[in-house]
Amino acid sequence: MRLLSKTLLGLFLVGCTWNVSHAEIIPTDQITSDVFFGNGNSNGNFTVSQKAGVEIGLRAKVRYPSPLDDDQSNLLGYDIDQGVYYIAEPAVAPRLDRASWNVDWSVNSDYAETTNNMLSNFTYNLSVVYDPLSTGGTAGIAGYDPLQAGNDNSYGDNTTDENSDVMIGSGGTITDIHNTYTVAQNSTNITFSEIGLSNLYGGLYTFVFTVSDTNGVVASDQIEVYVGVNPPAAVPEPTSMAILGMGVLGFVGGGVARRRLKQKKEASNS
The missing domain is CATH 1.10.287 (Helix Hairpins)
Structure with missing residues (x-):
């Protein structure tokens, strides 16, 4: 007994x-708004978190040699848990100087349209922790504010599509845009300057997106990306x-x- x-x-x-x-993770792979950064990006395969009126979406996807809106877990027969993604090779031709995969992110400051919070009501951080898992790399950590880094983010709201999004410059100053819109989106590669992980070894990359106000963290989302190493089976x-x-x-x-x-x-x- x-x-x-x-x-x-x-x-x-x-x-x-x-x-x-x-x-905070909800059982859907789609964000509330459309996916409107760039052209031809579909809405799906996101790990979505919702809390206190804020929605965050993260996903890992194949970028090279041909961009997809998915990882390779299903293609290669891996049964993995929600929030876990698998990429077979760290880098592939024709861009061996970049990771073969990207992370897409989206943040919505008022996904249910009930709080009237604009993007300017919060601060943001996207961090990544790299664990080589004995593949030869060096452990590392990096983080940045994705809404302040660069001018190529796409902005809008729940009605925006890829033909109506705005960017800093053409849509106004960063202050104007953050005071006007509720959704920001983009795609990033670990080799980009804002992250700056120059190594292209395999291992485990853990991404955490946090949204905070003056009282602390309001909402967060997390994904794990297994690159060149077998992902764990779904629990x-x-x-x-x-x-x-x-x-x-x-x-x-x-x-x-x-x-x-x-x-x-x-x-x-x-």
């Missing part, structure tokens, strides 16, 4: 850990864990019932 008690406790703790660590979802837990409880209950039946038989024979 002690072993079974520990098993049940373990299942309970696993369920609690999943719920805490994934509290059972809470529903699966609950079914497994019910199975264990059924096993325990069945054992108790059998013992009681045996005791009744022995009593009647005596």
